[in-house]
Amino acid sequence: MLDTGFTSGWLAINSQDLEAIEWPIVIPKIEMQTARGLKYFDLYEGKVIVAGKEFIIPVHIGEQLPDILLGSLWLDIMQLVVNKPKGILTLEVVEADY
Numbered sequence: 663m664l665d666t667g668f669t670s671g672w673l674a675i676n677s678q679d680l681e682a683i684e685w686p687i688v689i690p691k692i693e694m695q696t697a698r699g700l701k702y703f704d705l706y707e708g709k710v711i712v713a714g715k716e717f718i719i720p721v722h723i724g725e726q727l728p729d730i731l732l733g734s735l736w737l738d739i740m741q742l743v744v745n746k747p748k749g750i751l752t753l754e755v756v757e758a759d760y
Contacts, residue, residue: 663729671733673708674722685721713755
């Protein structure tokens with residue numbers, strides 16, 4: 663889910679989803695303001711592939727996240743195109759210098 667309110671991050675996932683991924687922890691217990699109040703997240707170094715390109719990004723790991731959240735920082739390097747009549751949402755990499 664693209665969360666445009668998640669302005670200070672790239673990706674947030676539930677801690678139970680982290681078990682299958684061997685990403686190194688960078689900073690434990692960061693306090694962040696969320697729609698549900700102040701919550702604590704651990705920050706990991708994640709490697710993700712988007713549109714065939716590999717990115718090393720900080721990933722926020724928290725409890726009780728029902729969805730994987732894409733933060734609005736992706737919009738700094740991607741173009742978001744919405745075609746509502748056709749029900750198509752597209753993210754395209756336009757700047758890959760990250």
